[in-house]
Amino acid sequence: MADVKKAKKGLWGSLASTTQLLLGEVSKAPENRMEGISTFDADYVGIEMLLGASDRPARSRSAIYQKWHYMIQDGLISTILRLHVQMALGGHETTGETIFIEAKPNASAADRKAIDELQFIAKILNKHAHGMCFNACAFGDSYARLYTKKGEGMFAFDSEQPFAPLVQPYVELGQTVGYIVSLGSKLQSRFNHLDMVRMRMPRMVNLPQMRAIENAQKINLEATDLRDMRPLPDLVGGSFLEAAEVDYDNLISALRGMIGQRISGSIDETMIGANLSDMTAAQQKLFMDSLEKMLKSMKTRAEEAVRTGTYATSRNFHVMPTFNEKQLTQISSFQGGSNSGAGANIEDVMFCARKLAGTLGIDLSMVGFADQMTGGLGEGGFNRTSSQAAERSRIIRSSFMQTVNDTIDRHMLAKHGRCWADDERPYDVNFFGSIAALEAEKQASRERAISGGVMLLQGMDLMRTMGLPESMMEQFMATMMEVDTDKAKIFAKGIKEAKPPAPDMGGGFGGDDNEPPLLPNSTTEQGEE
Structure with a gap:
């Protein structure tokens, strides 16, 4: 025992001496060791190098928001963002x-009494959750105006008027002030x-934009x-x-090219040459x-049939009399160069659409293109394609959960003059995620973990039954079972220390469970062995 204490004392003594040595070295060093370093040969990296190139130049805040607002008006973009929000929040x-x-x-x-009073805040936030999350996914931020009264708390919540592009947040040390x-x-x-x-989405991409004043940043x-x-x-x-943005522009260009090609191919021109000698x-x-009247009547008849949607039930005849090879006409037909759009390749459009959907973190088959579902997925493939959206669902949930906590803090400060710290909150914010992608992934992970645990228990029971030594079991689990x-x-x-299973005292096969089993060479009531 004395040796152990001596060893511990020696260990702590060596650590103390090492700490004093390090502190002594730091105290001898200058206050700022970077002052004596020359930057003459240092490779210069300026903020202007990160503001974008010629194809992606730095833009103003209004230009960026204008582009994103234009994109969310598109049906495909709007559907994808709505699906992300629905996957994250459920309902x-x-x-x-x-x-x-x-x-x-x-x-x-x-x-618990205070949490019961917060239920009306949950009702308010449920009304604004999907709208705020959609704006946050589209613009990166979403805001709401809180109306509070001292001693009463929050009495109104407005998330529509403070539209994200109209609000300029100011931050200090990463905190919105x-x-x-x-x-x-x-x-x-x-x-x-x-x-x-403020519902603030995490920043993951350095977006080229006009920076704030460099002096203030310094x-x-x-x-x-x-x-x-x-x-x-x-x-x-x-x-x-x-x-x-680039993938969206490429998709729009491909669509316009295909539509323009089809429109150009739908043009059918005919040239008629009449002999007037x-x-x-x-x-x-x-x-x-007479010839002009005949052509106009043909055009009017075709337009009327298309407008009314009626079929022609009779045949139309046009008579052009000729004599002595006079008044003969030469008719030449000119159709569009694309043969009525047959040459338009839709695969280019679908490639751009798949690339856009992949950039936005969702499968194209989930936004109306069921023909893109591969046969290898089999039944339930639609659910498995949503796995790539689970990570974005987690981002949306964590960002909105912070908004919920901020709202509760504002209410508690206005009503009680205090609020809870993040590590002392007596409540949990739970999401109803029965149709959420994140919940599906969590359930699948839980099932796999349970299955792996059950198989591990079966292997441990087999090793106990075989009576393997402890070192061999340890080595087997570490190497073979990973x-x-x-x-x-x-x-x-x-x-090794597990108790053997209790013997089965039951009679089995319909016998009395309380009746003890018959031992060898025992006799029955009739004296039979």
Whole structure:
């Protein structure tokens, strides 16, 4: 025992001496070791290099939002974003409720009472959840104006008027500290961080855009005191559409090319040459007027049939008299170069559509193109194609959950003057995800984990029955069953120390379970062995 204490003392003593040595070295070093480094030969990387190239130049905030707003008016883009939101949020089959605020098992009575008072906030957020999440997916941010009264809490919630492109958030050290809402060139409203809530999607792509003032960025980067920080306008980003603009433009170009080709191919022109030799001027005029009248009547008859949708039930005859090989006509037909659009290749359009759907994280077969479903998926293939949307569903849920917590904090501050910290919240925000892709993936992962655990138990029971030594069981599980070495040691020890199964005392085959089994050489009541 004394040796153990001595060993521990020696270990802690060595760690203490090492720490003192490191602290001594740091104290001898200059305050900023970077001051003596020359940057003459350093490779320069400027912000202008990251603002985009000629094909993707840096754009203003309004130009980016204008492009995204134009894209969400497209039926395909709108359907994909709606499907993402529906997969993430789900909804009750009758009430349509999406989120539920439920107390944790260890919540106190006072916290449970406060959580019961928050149920009206859940009802309000259920009405605005899909709209806010759709705008957040489209623009990267979504906002709502909160109306609170001291001592009463929140009494109104508006997520429609603060349209995302109209709101400029200001951030400081990654935290939103205020908002400026522009309703016109000279109409602006300022709000602090308690008057509004923001659903902010995580930024994953550096979107080329006009930056804020570089001097203010330099001040914030070098500041060591919070009082020296300056609120800066937050940059645009986080939208699902930020990486799909080029794919969308290519799809539109392919569609316009195919449609233009079909329109050009649908043009049918006919040239008629009439022989007017040896005719007087009156005869020529009469002949040409009759020919013009005949062609106009043919055109009018065709347009009327298309407009009314009626079929022609009689045959039309046109008589053109000739004599002495005069008035003979030469007719030449000119059709479109694409043969009425037959040469238009739809595969180019479908390739662009599949690439756009892949960029937006969804399968094209789920937005109306069921013919794209491959035969190898078999039954239930539609559900499996939604697996690629599960990650985006997680992003939407986590972002909206932060919005729910911010809303509850504003209400609690206005009503009670306090709110919960993130690690002390006595409630959980649960989503009704019966049709959500994320729930399907979680259920599949849970089933696979349970199946793997059951197979592991069966293998452990077989090793216990065989009476293998502990070291062999540990090695077998670590190498053949790919169990972690630490876990394999625990499992092998548990198998070795497991109690043998209790003997089956039941009579079986309809016998009395309480009747003891017959031992060898025992006799029955009749004396038979």
